[in-house]
Amino acid sequence: xxxxxxxxxxxxxxxxxxxxxxxxxxxxxxxxxxxxxxxxxxxxxxxxxxxxxxxxxxxxxxxxxxxxxxxxxxxxxxxxxxxxxxxxxxxxxxxxxxxxxxxxxxxxxxxxxxxxxxxxxxxxxxxxxxxxxxxxxxxxxxxxxxxxxxxxxxxxxxxxxxxxxxxxxxxxxxxxxxxxxxxxxxxxxxxxxxxxxx
Amino acid sequence: xxxxxxxxxxxxxxxxxxxxxxxxxxxxxxxxxxxxxxxxxxxxxxxxxxxxxxxxxxxxxxxxxxxxxxxxxxxxxxxxxxxxxxxxxxxxxxxxxxxxxxxxxxxxxxxxxxxxxxxxxxxxxxxxxxxxxxxxxxxxxxxxxxxxxxxxxxxxxxxxxxxxxxxxxxxxxxxxxxxxxxxxxxxxxxxxxxxxxxxxxxxxxxxxxxxxxxxxxxxxxxxxxxxxxxxxxxxxxxxxxxxxxxxxxxxxxxxxxxxxxxxxx
Ligand SMILES: [Zn+2]
Ligand SMILES: [Zn+2]
Numbered sequence: 001x002x003x004x005x006x007x008x009x010x011x012x013x014x015x016x017x018x019x020x021x022x023x024x025x026x027x028x029x030x031x032x033x034x035x036x037x038x039x040x041x042x043x044x045x046x047x048x049x050x051x052x053x054x055x056x057x058x059x060x061x062x063x064x065x066x067x068x069x070x071x072x073x074x075x076x077x078x079x080x081x082x083x084x085x086x087x088x089x090x091x092x093x094x095x096x097x098x099x100x101x102x103x104x105x106x107x108x109x110x111x112x113x114x115x116x117x118x119x120x121x122x123x124x125x126x127x128x129x130x131x132x133x134x135x136x137x138x139x140x141x142x143x144x145x146x147x148x149x150x151x152x153x154x155x156x157x158x159x160x161x162x163x164x165x166x167x168x169x170x171x172x173x174x175x176x177x178x179x180x181x182x183x184x185x186x187x188x189x190x191x192x193x194x195x196x197x198x
Numbered sequence: 199x200x201x202x203x204x205x206x207x208x209x210x211x212x213x214x215x216x217x218x219x220x221x222x223x224x225x226x227x228x229x230x231x232x233x234x235x236x237x238x239x240x241x242x243x244x245x246x247x248x249x250x251x252x253x254x255x256x257x258x259x260x261x262x263x264x265x266x267x268x269x270x271x272x273x274x275x276x277x278x279x280x281x282x283x284x285x286x287x288x289x290x291x292x293x294x295x296x297x298x299x300x301x302x303x304x305x306x307x308x309x310x311x312x313x314x315x316x317x318x319x320x321x322x323x324x325x326x327x328x329x330x331x332x333x334x335x336x337x338x339x340x341x342x343x344x345x346x347x348x349x350x351x352x353x354x355x356x357x358x359x360x361x362x363x364x365x366x367x368x369x370x371x372x373x374x375x376x377x378x379x380x381x382x383x384x385x386x387x388x389x390x391x392x393x394x395x396x397x398x399x400x401x402x403x404x405x406x407x408x409x410x411x412x413x414x415x416x417x418x419x420x421x422x423x424x425x426x427x428x429x430x431x432x433x434x435x436x437x438x439x440x441x442x443x444x445x446x447x448x449x450x451x452x453x454x455x456x457x458x459x460x461x462x463x
Contacts, residue, residue: 018216113441114209114442115441116441118444118445119448120448147251147252147289150283151283151286154283154284154289158286184247184275185278186278187246
């Protein structure tokens with residue numbers, strides 16, 4: 001197939017997006033080609049802006065425009081509860097669940113001695129600084145249930161508890177809608193371990 | 199090439215691109231294998247909870263030709279070691295022995311000895327309620343031995359005289375990789391004085407099964423001297439300090455229990 005250079009360039013760029021194959025990239029490119037000029041300008045400008053204007057929040061290290069992210073700027077969010085996550089994407093995932101009304105702290109990674117990542121390479125010092133200000137009463141650790149995520153949670157609990165702050169770990173186990181019969185043994189034994197009384 | 203099957207321990211796994219992972223394992227039959235696990239990051243069906251570091255698995259793979267990556271079809275769980283996720287010190291130890299294996303073992307030539315040793319190390323971390331102070335130095339010593347860098351503790355490295363019966367006068371010469379008899383103390387550069395117990399422990403390491411040697415009870419002095427010996431030998435074979443060493447030391451800084459890492463202090 002012989003494409004004009006501009007169209008070929010767009011197909012190639014779109015094809016690098018996650019989950020987009022060549023066929024879909026071609027369809028999207030044709031759609032853009034046929035769309036209103038205003039829409040296309042807006043799309044191009046939005047793509048450019050997300051890269052140019054997104055920074056890290058100076059308080060929680062989530063994604064922000066300017067100094068503070070929307071959560072840190074929101075006076076309605078509880079200042080007593082802090083949810084600690086690995087990456088900005090995890091913060092957004094918890095936000096999507098809409099059930100959490102406290103604040104966040106993004107570590108920007110996990111303890112991974114094999115990669116030379118220790119406490120100093122993570123945003124742990126700023127976390128401790130926030131905790132020492134005295135408003136936060138509970139820390140919820142929402143790192144991933146991998147061995148690195150578990151070790152990071154242990155480490156945080158160890159240094160936070162002496163401050164007299166409650167530390168909890170998010171539960172992990174069987175996904176909603178899951179089927180006990182088909183759950184792998186590791187997940188199942190964790191789920192049993194983390195059972196709660198009814 | 200057809201699909202191969204072997205037991206293996208996951209050393210590490212890294213995300214690769216949008217949906218894959220690159221995994222390094224120490225296998226029982228094929229030495230160290232690095233391969234690509236397609237879809238391991240996104241669809242987890244074939245790889246759920248089996249690619250975490252320190253996991254013991256049954257690996258189904260196609261070996262690579264030359265420097266290419268192997269292709270990993272599937273991993274089945276044999277044992278999920280829980281201790282590293284439940285105890286920071288054990289996490290640091292597991293990371294250390296895994297990294298040590300990774301840097302000391304080059305590729306396919308590794309025999310089953312290193313594999314057996316790693317498994318013994320992880321099993322000890324999992325099962326022993328109080329770790330022996332000699333755990334890390336002992337592991338390092340056994341790994342050095344299995345890779346051909348075993349310290350010689352039977353004869354003088356200068357004059358060749360049999361040392362076994364010589365009590366109380368043993369010095370270890372890192373540059374000569376073994377002991378010196380009393381007459382030859384000055385022929386080994388910097389030396390480390392060893393107690394009889396330590397010489398005994400070094401000797402025992404050759405005949406004791408790894409899982410037993412990693413659990414032997416020794417005096418703090420023997421643990422320290424063994425650590426000094428393996429640290430000096432290791433520094434001759436490593437081009438850079440291990441990354442997990444820094445974490446061990448940091449942990450030691452706020453931990454009430456002392457961590458006996460090689461190279462520590
Ligand atoms: Zn923020
Ligand atoms: Zn001699």
